[in-house]
Amino acid sequence: RQAYVGARYDTAYKITAEELKYLARCVELLRDQTQTSCEKKMTSFVENH
Secondary structure, eight states: OHHHHHHHHOTTOOOOHHHHHHHHHHHHHHHHHHHHHHHHHHHHHHHTO
């Protein structure tokens, strides 16, 4: 949390293009995993009702 708050409110915070690409890829992977998980759960609702 401290890292988030520091980055969010520190006007001197810098991130490299490489770091940003890495974080963007992590977000994409999380999004994909979340979508897959939600789709499986929704399918289970349909199959069980």
